[in-house]
Amino acid sequence: MSAMPKFKIELEPTNQVCSKHNEPMLMMFGRPFCKSCSNEALQNSKFSTADFEHMRDQKRFDNAMLPKRHTHCTFENYMTQHSGQKYAKQQFVSFYQDYLKDLKRNGVIVGRTGTGKTHLACALARNLLSKKQNIRYITSEDMSNEIAKAWTDKSMNESTLIAQFVACDLLILDEYGLHDQHETRLQLVHKVLYARYDACKPTMLISNFTKDQLKENLGDRLWSRFQQDKLTMIECDWEDMRSGVVV
Ligand SMILES: Nc1ncnc2c1ncn2[C@@H]1O[C@H](COP(=O)(O)OP(=O)(O)OP(=O)(O)O)[C@@H](O)[C@H]1O
Numbered sequence: 001m002s003a004m005p006k007f008k009i010e011l012e013p014t015n016q017v018c019s020k021h022n023e024p025m026l027m028m029f030g031r032p033f034c035k036s037c038s039n040e041a042l043q044n045s046k047f048s049t050a051d052f053e054h055m056r057d058q059k060r061f062d063n064a065m066l067p068k069r070h071t072h073c074t075f076e077n078y079m080t081q082h083s084g085q086k087y088a089k090q091q092f093v094s095f096y097q098d099y100l101k102d103l104k105r106n107g108v109i110v111g112r113t114g115t116g117k118t119h120l121a122c123a124l125a126r127n128l129l130s131k132k133q134n135i136r137y138i139t140s141e142d143m144s145n146e147i148a149k150a151w152t153d154k155s156m157n158e159s160t161l162i163a164q165f166v167a168c169d170l171l172i173l174d175e176y177g178l179h180d181q182h183e184t185r186l187q188l189v190h191k192v193l194y195a196r197y198d199a200c201k202p203t204m205l206i207s208n209f210t211k212d213q214l215k216e217n218l219g220d221r222l223w224s225r226f227q228q229d230k231l232t233m234i235e236c237d238w239e240d241m242r243s244g245v246v247v
């Protein structure tokens with residue numbers, strides 16, 4: 001039988017004790033949990049280890065929230081018709097290979113619409129998901145809307161909402177600079193980027209800005225933080241692939 005997969009789930013101690021096993025309970029995903037109860041449940045379950053592994057893989061893919069339109073995107077079907085595309089693909093593949101060697105860095109991919117930025121990011125995400133990494137894809141606009149819920153909904157807390165975007169192993173933040181430029185919204189996105197830097201977690205930032213525009217928009221302090229541990233920087237300045245034009 002194959003060994004149970006290892007997951008980086010953070011368990012925090014609680015001051016509660018399981019009434020059945022008289023053991024201290026741990027906090028997991030905001031709920032108290034007893035290890036012995038959970039082992040018993042596992043043993044009595046009709047599911048095999050392989051079933052559980054499959055369910056966890058599925059959940060990890062679902063949690064990544066990759067865009068449906070980019071389901072087909074892989075490194076293999078990313079065409080390299082010129083040196084720009086060759087460089088972009090090679091940088092993404094190196095990012096992936098280095099990541100697996102624990103050389104984790106940030107990535108920035110900027111440039112014109114339809115040049116395959118989201119395609120490559122989704123290909124990277126899928127490869128890392130199959131290596132049991134927790135990935136989260138989100139547009140900058142959706143992220144700021146998500147965190148801004150704390151302003152109107154008293155049951156939500158800004159720090160907790162930010163923390164959920166810091167928890168994943170790799171964050172893919174797409175469409176930065178498109179609908180997120182209201183100053184207070186932008187600050188929320190920047191808070192996530194600062195928090196991920198502090199937690200030593202890599203981020204892949206995607207934007208239609210030019211490199212200089214992005215640098216100015218992020219500001220010196222964030223831009224400097226992004227460079228730490230050798231930033232992967234890709235600029236896509238070729239034709240829109242959506243038009244089907246072969247260049
Ligand atoms: N080099 C390529 N090989 C194969 N398909 C490509 C390539 N570049 C782009 N595509 C395809 O073209 C479409 C547009 O690509 P994608 O969505 O990645 O562009 P984008 O750079 O993210 O654009 P935008 O800035 O508008 O979001 C997708 O269906 C993608 O799979």
Ligand SMILES: [Mg+2]
Pocket residue numbers: 117118119174
């Ligand atoms: Mg895109």
Ligand SMILES: [Zn+2]
Pocket residue numbers: 018019020021022023034035036037038
């Ligand atoms: Zn128990």
